[in-house]
Amino acid sequence: MRDTGRSAAERPAGVIAGFGFRAGASVQSFEDALAQAAQAAQDREVTAIATLSDKAATPAFADFIRATGLPLYRVSQEQAQRMDTVTHSPASQAARQTGSVAEAVALAAAGRGARLSGGRVISQDRKATCALAVVEASETSAPDKTSPDKKTSNAFNKGETS
Template identity: 55%
Template sequence: MIVAGFGFRQGATLQSIEDALALAQQFSPRVTLLATAADKAVSPEMARLAAVLGLPLTGVSGQVLARIATPTRSEASLASHGTGSVAEASALAAAEPGAQLIAMRQISPDRMATCAIAQGLTP
């Protein structure tokens, strides 16, 4: 399983999120699942991205995100979700135990969205 995890600011556009994904996908094989914080999973932009890509979208609870150590650190992510990177933590959590990042957090050019990609142990 290859999971693209996302973090984004309020007001991020679909283009911002797509740009972050494109940057992260330079380092990884084909994504099979999208993930983000549960409160962000209900955003229209994430729903549109999932529809455009034809991929499932999962929301990760704040409690789970806060338990995951991430290699990068954003003060905004720490303040809002208790983790250094919502994108990295979402990708790792959704890719199941033992997952590893294959693309660390990439930031969209407008700095409104981030994406990281994790690979789980199961295909």
């Protein structure tokens, strides 16, 4: 994963792909979910990826991030819980106190004024979800205490995952 050297306030217009996932999700799970979600992005480029802080170092997810070369936003569970989601999954609500982890982390990372391009999609193996939050060009508000994880960026650049 690369370190963009930009603050969240300098984030370009684009799309933040948020991920939620179960144990056992593979790189293919993430790729499939992202491909499905990207169909709804209306030709906008995915500019960053987001997930819950405690899931970011999961080996398959770390491999996926490294392969994309995109910056990663780590979102705390508390930040995710504050987001209004379109989807209301009972399993996600019970486990993480949010209707959709993918939607919540995408919105939290994208910042104020962002909007979902649609609800979350589920990978074919049902182990990963992805939702896209659109950041408009005029939107320059930084997300609530969320920024690219430079420690993670540097670790991934060096091939480390923890």
